[in-house]
Amino acid sequence: MVTIFEYSFDKISDFQKLRLVSKEFHKAASILWFRPFPLIYAPNSFINVKYCSICRGTPNKDKTIPYGNLPRPIYIYCDNFQCTRTVIRNMVEQARKQNKEILMKEAVMEYGMCPRSNGSYSECMFMRGWMWSSGHVRCLMGNYFKDVAINKIAEKYKLKYKILKL
Numbered sequence: 001m002v003t004i005f006e007y008s009f010d011k012i013s014d015f016q017k018l019r020l021v022s023k024e025f026h027k028a029a030s031i032l033w034f035r036p037f038p039l040i041y042a043p044n045s046f047i048n049v050k051y052c053s054i055c056r057g058t059p060n061k062d063k064t065i066p067y068g069n070l071p072r073p074i075y076i077y078c079d080n081f082q083c084t085r086t087v088i089r090n091m092v093e094q095a096r097k098q099n100k101e102i103l104m105k106e107a108v109m110e111y112g113m114c115p116r117s118n119g120s121y122s123e124c125m126f127m128r129g130w131m132w133s134s135g136h137v138r139c140l141m142g143n144y145f146k147d148v149a150i151n152k153i154a155e156k157y158k159l160k161y162k163i164l165k166l
């Protein structure tokens with residue numbers, strides 16, 4: 001079944017549609033998705049990349065790693081199943097090694113207020129695009145970083161977030 005499934009698509013969009021067709025296809029899709037993947041490193045965003053980092057074909061997608069120093073590394077790739085799979089799995093795994101989760105939908109607004117250690121609240125700027133696996137969000141308060149549990153942040157600064165899971 002995995003083999004039949006594997007040869008019935010090429011693009012990531014077809015993979016996503018096909019896996020909804022039946023239970024068997026869904027199972028086969030998971031097996032294919034979680035197969036080992038090659039480690040790749042994203043070049044810095046100021047480097048002009050003309051080729052998909054995996055198949056060397058024409059790229060039509062990109063994803064910037066949302067944490068770390070600037071300029072942030074960026075994955076340039078194409079919509080072939082293997083290319084997209086390799087990039088997404090690298091992003092998720094490399095973030096998890098640092099106890100971070102990549103967000104598909106943001107968890108907080110850009111600016112908000114956070115509790116200080118003395119109980120008062122201070123204005124801060126939230127780091128977006130990722131959060132700690134522990135459910136904390138990093139923010140910049142004055143000139144230092146603070147990691148605040150998402151449930152300690154006032155509702156009006158929070159958004160309905162979605163973690164990149166696969």
Ligand SMILES: [Zn+2]
Pocket residue numbers: 052053054055056057077078079080083
């Ligand atoms: Zn490619």
Ligand SMILES: [Zn+2]
Pocket residue numbers: 112113114115123124125126138139140141146148
């Ligand atoms: Zn804060």
